[in-house]
Amino acid sequence: MKTINWAALEAAAKDAAAQAYAPYSQFPVGVAVLAENGHIFAGCNVENASYGATVCAERNAIAAAVLAGHRKLLAVMVYTPQEKLTPPCGMCRQVIAEFFQPDSLIASCNHLGQQQHWELQYLLPDAFTPNYLAASNKISKD
Numbered sequence: 804m805k806t807i808n809w810a811a812l813e814a815a816a817k818d819a820a821a822q823a824y825a826p827y828s829q830f831p832v833g834v835a836v837l838a839e840n841g842h843i844f845a846g847c848n849v850e851n852a853s854y855g856a857t858v859c860a861e862r863n864a865i866a867a868a869v870l871a872g873h874r875k876l877l878a879v880m881v882y883t884p885q886e887k888l889t890p891p892c893g894m895c896r897q898v899i900a901e902f903f904q905p906d907s908l909i910a911s912c913n914h915l916g917q918q919q920h921w922e923l924q925y926l927l928p929d930a931f932t933p934n935y936l937a938a939s940n941k942i943s944k945d
């Protein structure tokens with residue numbers, strides 16, 4: 804298993820949170836994802852006046868990685884500037900499951916420099932993944 808530079812992910816997630824567009828919730832989030840080749844992609848939450856069109860930082864970071872051609876992703880870091888360490892929301896857990904492995908580490912950090920780590924399979928047990936579709940339709944995400 805590759806060594807993960809958690810400090811670099813934390814710095815990237817924190818920088819991303821500074822760009823968050825969160826006028827409605829006042830809850831800025833920054834996320835950094837690590838690709839298999841060591842590159843880091845970041846995203847922030849982008850809210851919307853309709854509320855429902857809001858996109859979380861996790862999904863924006865994953866979209867940036869996919870846009871750059873990276874579909875094999877290794878780790879996630881979520882930053883929120885509050886003491887309580889924040890895991891990804893349910894919708895983002897599903898999107899994470901598309902591009903990560905069950906034992907991939909999902910981490911959260913805060914402005915105090917604290918971190919908490921979870922395995923994806925703990926946050927989303929028995930995830931519905933592309934394998935289920937591939938089993939009947941021969942669909943591949945690669």
Ligand SMILES: O=c1ccn([C@H]2C[C@H](O)[C@@H](CO)O2)c(=O)[nH]1
Nearest residue numbers: 828830832848859860890891892
């Ligand atoms: O894991 C999460 C949870 C929430 N948010 C955003 C959505 C919304 O803009 C704000 C409050 O829910 O935080 C994220 O970006 N990631």
